[in-house]
Amino acid sequence: MADSFQVKEQYMKYDVIVIAGTTESREVIVQQLKEEKRVLACVATELGAEMLQEYPVDVHTGRMDEEEFRRFFTENPCKKVIDASHPFAKVVTQTVKKVTGELSVPYERYERPNINYDYDQILSVADAGEAVDLLNQIEGNILLTTGVNTAAVYARGVKEAKERLYIRVLDNESSLEGCRKAGYPESHVFGEMPPFSMEDNLRLIRQTRAQVLVTKDSGKTGGVDTKVKACREAGIKMLLIRRPEQE
Helix, strand or coil: CHHHHHHHHCCCCEEEEEECCCHHHHHHHHHHHHCCCCEEEEECCHHHHHCCCCCCCEEEECCCCHHHHHHHHHHCCEEEEEECCCCCCHHHHHHHHHHHHHHCCCEEECCCCCCCCCCCCEEEECCHHHHHHHHCCCCCEEEECCCHHHHHHHHHHCCCHHHHEEEEEECCHHHHHHHHHHCCCHHHEEEECCCCCHHHHHHHHHHHCEEEEEEECCCCCCCHHHHHHHHHHHCCEEEEECCCCCC
16 A cells, blocks of 8 residues: 555645645745645635745635635645635635545644633624624624625624724725625725734724724734734723634
8 A cells, every 4th residue: 555655646746735825824835845845825815825925836826616626636636735724714624625535635724723812801702693693782883803705794784884884804906895895885994904903903993983893713813912902902892703613
């Protein structure tokens, strides 16, 4: 069996395919390059590709569904897939894990560590739907820092949404257009690029007169620690969306 595997390895196009797009994925790539591995990084967006320009790796850019991942892994034989995608990219992780299992490609999950946040005004919820239910029990303005993907969920579900909701998203056309389509007034949308300091978050809290900030639990890499500090300084509540459970 060992000899058979060695023969098979000769035809491997890459040593590692990294499902990338996060700070952690760059750490994975750096480690693989130190070990002189041939690396193919897979990112969803052009921004993700730009983050990898300094590394001597091949990059595939574009979102893929299950069949596209199956074709991608088949056309790019590798010894191992390391999934370093965002903790909230649950569908990507489930899809990659399923397809690599079907193709008998070794799979590893690399995820940023969890942090315990020391603030007694944090309210934990499972997802955007549960967040909407809780927000409808809280008075005052709301600052969303959860990205454009769930912007429409809040716009549809929160009472007096056009008056109460403010949102910070990436400063690119697709994110800003997504907010417009979801019905957010232009003055309630802030296109900015990370990283954000405690002062950046506090400035926006005060500018929007927010009484609650909503964020995903994306860890220190996602800037949650600076959001906690800003909420504590402003004396407001934080709604923290828990990470999807991984097997």
